[in-house]
Amino acid sequence: MKKMTAVTGNEALAEALRQINPDVCAAYPITPQTDMMQRFSDFVADGLVDTELMLVESEHSAMSACIGASAGGGRVATATSGPGLALMWEMLYVASGMRCPIVMPVINRALSAPLNIHCDHSDAMGARDSGWIQLWSENAQEAYDNLIMAFRIAEHADIRLPVMVCMDGFIISHSLGVMEFLADDVVRKFVGDFTPQDALLDIGRPVSYGPLIVTDQYHEYKKAQNDIMSSVFDVAADVATAFENISGRHYGLFETYKLEDAEIGIVVLNSAAGTCKDMIDEAREDGVKIGLLKPRLFRPFPYGPIGDALEHLKVICVLDRSDSFGAFAPLFSEIAASLYPRANRPFLINRIYGLGGRDFMPEHVASVINEMIEITGHKTTVLPKKYISLRQ
Amino acid sequence: MTTSLKLKDLSKKEMLLAPGHRMCQGCGAAIVVKMVLLAIDKPVVACSPTGCLEVTTCISDYTAWKIPWIHSAFENAAATMAGVETMYRALKKRGKISQDISFVVFAGDGGTYDIGLQSLSGAMERGHDMLYICYDNGAYMNTGTQRSGATPFGASTTTSPAGSSVPGKMQHRKDITRIMAAHNIPYVAQASPSHHLDLMRKIQKAMSISGPKFINILSPCHRGWRSKSDDAIALSRLAVNTCYWPLFEMDNGKTQLTHTPKEKLPLKDFLRPQGRFAHLFRPENEWIIEQSQTQIDADWNAMIGAGAGASGVIEE
Numbered sequence: 001m002k003k004m005t006a007v008t009g010n011e012a013l014a015e016a017l018r019q020i021n022p023d024v025c026a027a028y029p030i031t032p033q034t035d036m037m038q039r040f041s042d043f044v045a046d047g048l049v050d051t052e053l054m055l056v057e058s059e060h061s062a063m064s065a066c067i068g069a070s071a072g073g074g075r076v077a078t079a080t081s082g083p084g085l086a087l088m089w090e091m092l093y094v095a096s097g098m099r100c101p102i103v104m105p106v107i108n109r110a111l112s113a114p115l116n117i118h119c120d121h122s123d124a125m126g127a128r129d130s131g132w133i134q135l136w137s138e139n140a141q142e143a144y145d146n147l148i149m150a151f152r153i154a155e156h157a158d159i160r161l162p163v164m165v166c167m168d169g170f171i172i173s174h175s176l177g178v179m180e181f182l183a184d185d186v187v188r189k190f191v192g193d194f195t196p197q198d199a200l201l202d203i204g205r206p207v208s209y210g211p212l213i214v215t216d217q218y219h220e221y222k223k224a225q226n227d228i229m230s231s232v233f234d235v236a237a238d239v240a241t242a243f244e245n246i247s248g249r250h251y252g253l254f255e256t257y258k259l260e261d262a263e264i265g266i267v268v269l270n271s272a273a274g275t276c277k278d279m280i281d282e283a284r285e286d287g288v289k290i291g292l293l294k295p296r297l298f299r300p301f302p303y304g305p306i307g308d309a310l311e312h313l314k315v316i317c318v319l320d321r322s323d324s325f326g327a328f329a330p331l332f333s334e335i336a337a338s339l340y341p342r343a344n345r346p347f348l349i350n351r352i353y354g355l356g357g358r359d360f361m362p363e364h365v366a367s368v369i370n371e372m373i374e375i376t377g378h379k380t381t382v383l384p385k386k387y388i389s390l391r392q
Numbered sequence: 393m394t395t396s397l398k399l400k401d402l403s404k405k406e407m408l409l410a411p412g413h414r415m416c417q418g419c420g421a422a423i424v425v426k427m428v429l430l431a432i433d434k435p436v437v438a439c440s441p442t443g444c445l446e447v448t449t450c451i452s453d454y455t456a457w458k459i460p461w462i463h464s465a466f467e468n469a470a471a472t473m474a475g476v477e478t479m480y481r482a483l484k485k486r487g488k489i490s491q492d493i494s495f496v497v498f499a500g501d502g503g504t505y506d507i508g509l510q511s512l513s514g515a516m517e518r519g520h521d522m523l524y525i526c527y528d529n530g531a532y533m534n535t536g537t538q539r540s541g542a543t544p545f546g547a548s549t550t551t552s553p554a555g556s557s558v559p560g561k562m563q564h565r566k567d568i569t570r571i572m573a574a575h576n577i578p579y580v581a582q583a584s585p586s587h588h589l590d591l592m593r594k595i596q597k598a599m600s601i602s603g604p605k606f607i608n609i610l611s612p613c614h615r616g617w618r619s620k621s622d623d624a625i626a627l628s629r630l631a632v633n634t635c636y637w638p639l640f641e642m643d644n645g646k647t648q649l650t651h652t653p654k655e656k657l658p659l660k661d662f663l664r665p666q667g668r669f670a671h672l673f674r675p676e677n678e679w680i681i682e683q684s685q686t687q688i689d690a691d692w693n694a695m696i697g698a699g700a701g702a703s704g705v706i707e708e
Contacts, residue, residue, distance in 0.1 A: 023479060064472045206461075
């Protein structure tokens with residue numbers, strides 16, 4: 001009998017961190033992540049974990065401390081949002097370049113200016129090229145599951161790279177959802193003991209971390225980093241299989257919904273996928289052959305399998321909750337790249353929604369479905385990129 | 393058992409910063425690092441921010457460090473080391489490490505006074521068990537002698553050049569040692585490689601105290617100071633004897649001079665051998681030297697007046 005619980009996204013992630021009980025956690029408060037670390041601080045204060053919690057003076061120092069701790073030779077976690085992730089930016093590259101398997105929930109939030117604390121994917125998209133693995137999550141259950149899997153992926157002997165677990169700020173982090181927790185011993189056994197590699201604290205075998213590498217080797221070093229990222233697909237898939245064995249929940253590198261016989265499709269990340277699925281069900285009742293693809297592993301990006309899953313469609317709307325001003329938004333660019341090598345290329349449109357927490361409502365999904373139907377019937381000429389749900 | 397500071401004994405100790413590093417010939421920082429490591433007895437892990445010491449001691453695939461060493465970026469040596477130290481406590485608590493390990497940061501003045509100050513302040517406030525050493529050469533030497541918060545009043549640097557209308561840096565140095573003391577950490581000191589026994593005794597004292605420690609060590613840089621390449625020790629001795637760089641320690645808040653010059657020399661003696669101050673000896677700029685001398689005299693007298701007179705001085 002499954003025990004379902006109603007929790008917020010932040011509560012779910014704090015619970016995963018309690019079960020995993022990392023060696024060191026360094027964090028700095030920022031909305032909407034704060035509430036997660038407050039809950040974790042309660043666990044420390046009440047002795048439910050014996051993690052060394054470092055409450056540092058900035059996110060830059062949080063990531064710097066995580067790098068030092070990880071190099072030291074133990075399991076490390078932190079969490080952040082929006083501007084906090086932006087402040088970490090320099091150190092994100094150091095963490096991946098030093099092969100530090102740090103795990104970090106990113107509670108997605110908009111970037112300033114203007115100041116806005118609400119959901120937006122600009123934070124994590126700004127870090128997409130930093131060499132971190134990125135897992136994206138529709139709801140609290142997926143975020144919890146992804147966080148547990150993230151430690152296995154990050155710390156895998158062939159990978160040793162940091163992982164971000166992205167979850168929508170407020171929409172998921174502060175809203176109650178129903179989900180199932182795994183038992184503490186099941187999680188601990190799944191995550192396993194941390195195996196240090198080249199630990200800085202191994203006094204008997206001194207190592208130097210963070211060398212200067214100039215023009216003779218830097219290029220090759222970065223190529224090696226790219227090669228390691230390319231091997232993440234298989235490891236992430238294996239970890240998902242192992243996770244299904246303990247949870248009964250199946251995870252691919254991406255999720256498809258009613259896509260196989262579809263003619264039109266939506267591609268979207270995180271919580272908006274839920275609203276889209278509801279509207280797809282309604283449209284299906286009206287005879288519209290529509291489906292959805294929701295990437296889970298965004299870095300590295302599985303271009304081939306995603307192209308395979310989408311190439312039979314006539315029209316695709318890629319919904320982005322972030323933008324690249326004066327250019328196509330990040331998710332759209334990846335979907336376009338997935339489909340470019342194909343003989344049959346679906347017609348692609350890019351629609352920007354929900355920036356800074358703007359509500360994404362069923363009628364907004366209906367509008368993009370209608371737009372795709374009109375494009376299928378060649379009844380309209382369209383702008384390739386457009387903002388939806390704009391106030392007049 | 394602390395290491396004997398007799399030269400005969402020290403000469404038998406292994407140098408933990410190996411020869412072959414690429415610091416400039418005559419660099420003060422390399423001398424300082426070797427003195428510090430010679431004085432430390434326990435196993436030690438070191439951290440450096442981006443800077444001269446870092447880029448010259450670990451160029452892939454080589455390292456001069458015979459101890460574990462980490463560099464992550466420029467502004468965060470204290471936070472990085474704090475992370476290592478925290479992992480040490482976590483693993484010790486969980487029985488995965490048994491031996492005692494100590495932690496030392498070697499950072500320049502740019503990474504300490506300026507870009508690294510927030511990270512340093514945070515680490516000191518949180519009470520990490522580490523010794524933070526600033527090797528203070530008074531400018532951003534690694535990038536070519538740009539002015540820093542540690543650059544002395546009147547000095548000519550590449551970003552505060554002595555020109556026809558502005559005679560060098562027109563701001564005084566930040567008093568980083570007192571800023572660190574204001575964190576109420578258990579041990580703060582100032583040292584100079586010219587007084588190596590005093591320096592090494594301070595290191596040993598710092599290492600015997602748990603919690604955060606800060607020592608600011610003068611580190612002549614002949615490239616930036618425009619001085620002779622074999623004068624690091626002579627210049628740092630002049631810095632002490634002119635009271636430009638007093639040797640003192642603040643042990644749990646009590647300030648104590650650890651050396652009083654037999655004869656307090658005029659500041660000019662320290663300035664004259666250095667090209668960065670050459671313009672100050674022109675008649676129109678003499679006011680800068682006078683103002684600097686007045687400031688040094690006031691600071692020195694204030695220290696003596698506060699009862700910091702030397703006691704238990706180790707004679708060099």
